[in-house]
Amino acid sequence: MDSSLPTPPPRLPTPEVSPPQVSIPEVSIIVPARNEEASLGACLESLTAQTGAPFEIIVVDDASTDSTREIAQGFAGVRVISPELMPQDCAGRRWTGKSNAIVAGAKAASAPWLLFTDADTVHLPGSLARALEEAKNERADLLSYSPEQVVVTFAERAVMPVIFAELAAHYPPRKVRDQNSAQSSKQSSKQSSSQGSRIAAANGQYILVRRSAYDAVGGHAAVATEILEDVALARLFRNAGQRLYFRYGGDAVRTRMYRNWAQLSEGWTKNLALLFPRPGRLALQSVCLWFAAWFTVALAAIGALSRHIVWIAAAAFCLLLYRLLVYRRIRAAHFTTVNNLLAISVGLPMFAYLLLRSKKAHANGQVTWKGRTYSVDAPRGSTPAGMQTAKPIPRTESHGWRIEAKSQEPIAKS
Numbered sequence: 001m002d003s004s005l006p007t008p009p010p011r012l013p014t015p016e017v018s019p020p021q022v023s024i025p026e027v028s029i030i031v032p033a034r035n036e037e038a039s040l041g042a043c044l045e046s047l048t049a050q051t052g053a054p055f056e057i058i059v060v061d062d063a064s065t066d067s068t069r070e071i072a073q074g075f076a077g078v079r080v081i082s083p084e085l086m087p088q089d090c091a092g093r094r095w096t097g098k099s100n101a102i103v104a105g106a107k108a109a110s111a112p113w114l115l116f117t118d119a120d121t122v123h124l125p126g127s128l129a130r131a132l133e134e135a136k137n138e139r140a141d142l143l144s145y146s147p148e149q150v151v152v153t154f155a156e157r158a159v160m161p162v163i164f165a166e167l168a169a170h171y172p173p174r175k176v177r178d179q180n181s182a183q184s185s186k187q188s189s190k191q192s193s194s195q196g197s198r199i200a201a202a203n204g205q206y207i208l209v210r211r212s213a214y215d216a217v218g219g220h221a222a223v224a225t226e227i228l229e230d231v232a233l234a235r236l237f238r239n240a241g242q243r244l245y246f247r248y249g250g251d252a253v254r255t256r257m258y259r260n261w262a263q264l265s266e267g268w269t270k271n272l273a274l275l276f277p278r279p280g281r282l283a284l285q286s287v288c289l290w291f292a293a294w295f296t297v298a299l300a301a302i303g304a305l306s307r308h309i310v311w312i313a314a315a316a317f318c319l320l321l322y323r324l325l326v327y328r329r330i331r332a333a334h335f336t337t338v339n340n341l342l343a344i345s346v347g348l349p350m351f352a353y354l355l356l357r358s359k360k361a362h363a364n365g366q367v368t369w370k371g372r373t374y375s376v377d378a379p380r381g382s383t384p385a386g387m388q389t390a391k392p393i394p395r396t397e398s399h400g401w402r403i404e405a406k407s408q409e410p411i412a413k414s
Helices: 040-048 068-073 097-108 127-137 154-170 173-183 186-199 211-217 219-223 229-239 261-275 279-306 309-331 337-364
Strands: 027-033 055-061 079-081 113-117 121-123 142-146 206-210 244-248 253-255 366-369 372-375
Touching (some): 027 040, 027 097, 027 127, 040 055, 040 068, 040 121, 055 068, 068 079, 079 097, 097 113, 097 219, 113 127, 113 211, 127 142, 127 206, 154 337, 173 186, 206 211, 211 219, 211 229, 229 244, 261 337, 261 366, 309 337, 337 366
Parallel strands (some): 027 055, 027 113, 055 079
Antiparallel strands (some): 113 206, 121 253
16 A cells, blocks of 8 residues: 655645635644655645535644745645744653644644644545544544555665554554443443553554543643653543544555655654564564575575475475465555565564664663654653643634744754
């Protein structure tokens, strides 16, 4: 479900492209954006073209130094705001830039539903209305889609299938959804909070929440120091007895997360040690699977060349076993067969390298992302540290469509 075609270059929208003019939106779409000139135009084009549900769009320009703000301001009806300076929690830990931007967007939102989506996403026609209907039908307080991943460069095509296959194995969407049935009573809700929260999951590229439930758990302000704010937010919802609905959403949204090896390496170094509780063990396992893949290929070649029945049978058995144990696991990530084979051939050791790099960065207590450095605690198990409860985020009323272009001093980098 991926693509090898490059993403079109960013361009300013034509004046006639605008969202429906409504006074009372049902969904507030919040797009945090920091230096997203390469992708924001396509994202907003797809969002402003949505139909079937009244909405407003709020772009939070997080101290961008490129043309992000100008691109957003070029879309009629899109509000562009700036967040306040990033605060710190009681332990002195600074909020992440993304959570700080989302909190600012949530304060400015006026709708009973909030959609948090990244600037590198492209939304299929009618997907907003379908997602809203799905959330209502499933009685979900938080609905999240894992987008179709667009991969172009060699590094993306090799590594991304491995990572998303492991994510699907560690955070099975079906198990996340199945836990909703365990919350039919107060007693079972407490049990699912202690046991099920381990696999509570959401993808920050697309999170649709019921505003009342979001405020009740404290929203992003409650997880603002977390590097994995999406998974932490899902745990907050789960532990509060709210309903989660998580699935692969290639029919609704697609994204190209990274455009080169430098971005990919920095992004996954920030996240992998938190996503997987034992990164060192998983790295070793990945390298072993990679050796097994090439051993199987060598065995098959020997069998074909020798034409000996024993070698042929051994090769056939190894190929079948490897297909069942490895390829089937990789295939769960929804990439093409070519990219799956590329991932098995060279992506596994690259994934192992990123795991160890992430483990080292978190052990050293610092990760970087988009020009900012964050202090982190060494990961303990699979539970994000420092989760706290915060008061509901106050909202500010919005009347009609307007563009706010008030400037603000750039957030200081650490």
